[in-house]
Amino acid sequence: MTKIVIKPDNISFDVESNETILDAALKQNLNLPHGCKSGTCGACKCKVISGDLRLEPYNKTVLSDYDKNQGYTLLCKAHPDSNAELYIPGLVDNFPIKIMPAKVVSIVKQNSIAIIKFKTPQAQKFGFFAGQYIDIILNGKNRSYSIANCYKADNEIEVHVKYHKDGVFSEFVWNILKENDVLRFKGPLGNFKLQKSNKPLILVCTGTGFAPIKSILEELVLSNSSREIYFYWGNRFYQDFYLMGQIIDNKKSLNLKESMCLSREEYDGFYNGRVTNKIKNDFSDLSNFEVYACGNMKMIEDVYEICTQDLNLNKEFFYSDAFTPSV
Numbered sequence: 371m372t373k374i375v376i377k378p379d380n381i382s383f384d385v386e387s388n389e390t391i392l393d394a395a396l397k398q399n400l401n402l403p404h405g406c407k408s409g410t411c412g413a414c415k416c417k418v419i420s421g422d423l424r425l426e427p428y429n430k431t432v433l434s435d436y437d438k439n440q441g442y443t444l445l446c447k448a449h450p451d452s453n454a455e456l457y458i459p460g461l462v463d464n465f466p467i468k469i470m471p472a473k474v475v476s477i478v479k480q481n482s483i484a485i486i487k488f489k490t491p492q493a494q495k496f497g498f499f500a501g502q503y504i505d506i507i508l509n510g511k512n513r514s515y516s517i518a519n520c521y522k523a524d525n526e527i528e529v530h531v532k533y534h535k536d537g538v539f540s541e542f543v544w545n546i547l548k549e550n551d552v553l554r555f556k557g558p559l560g561n562f563k564l565q566k567s568n569k570p571l572i573l574v575c576t577g578t579g580f581a582p583i584k585s586i587l588e589e590l591v592l593s594n595s596s597r598e599i600y601f602y603w604g605n606r607f608y609q610d611f612y613l614m615g616q617i618i619d620n621k622k623s624l625n626l627k628e629s630m631c632l633s634r635e636e637y638d639g640f641y642n643g644r645v646t647n648k649i650k651n652d653f654s655d656l657s658n659f660e661v662y663a664c665g666n667m668k669m670i671e672d673v674y675e676i677c678t679q680d681l682n683l684n685k686e687f688f689y690s691d692a693f694t695p696s697v
């Protein structure tokens with residue numbers, strides 16, 4: 371067992387020899403920065419002040435040898451061989467991670483997507499940032515879902531569940547779960563969240579990656595934002611889109627331009643091709659932008675490459691939430 375101390379807030383926790391630093395922190399309800407948990411997104415990169423860390427294999431585009439020599443590490447891949455100190459500012463500004471009950475208020479199915487709304491108990495405040503996720507606990511297993519609404523005083527949480535045939539959670543949602551049932555979840559988790567800034571925004575997602583983007587859009591509406599927003603949503607087929615009325619509603623209150631992209635069929639008013647191609651066609655310079663991307667890892671890597679290498683986006687202003695589908 372080794373001890374990790376997070377500076378500058380002096381938060382400490384123990385790590386078992388078979389755990390990564392991120393796993394140990396999350397187990398102890400400490401929401402260290404993270405996204406993919408698999409060494410590919412870079413969201414958990416941080417500076418090591420002291421100590422010896424061993425790294426499992428990871429994607430070198432997110433932690434280059436130069437970064438490593440400069441003392442950076444990836445929390446989701448690092449095992450401490452000694453006590454260590456890490457520099458991660460701003461941790462105390464996060465909402466505390468809690469395990470909460472939540473009662474199902476409604477389940478609405480649109481094609482292969484279930485839109486589930488829960489209420490948490492009035493007496494137990496559950497705060498979160500737009501873009502964060504929760505782990506729903508079912509039969510002792512956790513399944514991660516982004517929160518699809520923004521935080522308001524109504525104690526409501528919305529998640530979007532894609533149906534996967536024979537998927538344990540999908541089949542549970544489609545065949546067993548009903549209104550007034552109570553589930554347990556852990557959260558809020560993750561560090562994908564809307565930053566305080568006035569820069570123009572590109573919000574890009576595929577599939578149910580729309581959920582955290584919807585949360586961010588709601589937050590922008592709630593704060594009467596006048597930021598320029600360019601929203602890109604990619605799906606294979608027209609029927610994969612859902613809650614389209616929400617986008618139309620958001621347009622009434624936001625400075626929003628949307629582009630729906632279809633990669634496998636043509637449809638009137640929709641761009642025929644991938645979100646990456648559309649973004650490349652639409653912009654020549656993103657040096658003044660922030661980009662938020664949520665969806666599968668390949669899309670995120672492609673958007674990152676195009677935005678930072680071809681369109682001058684500052685890497686610091688690329689935020690992503692990569693996921694593999696929860697089944």
Ligand code: FES
Pocket residue numbers: 403404405406407408409410411412413414415432444445446447
């Ligand atoms: S690289 Fe560690 S969470 Fe993505």
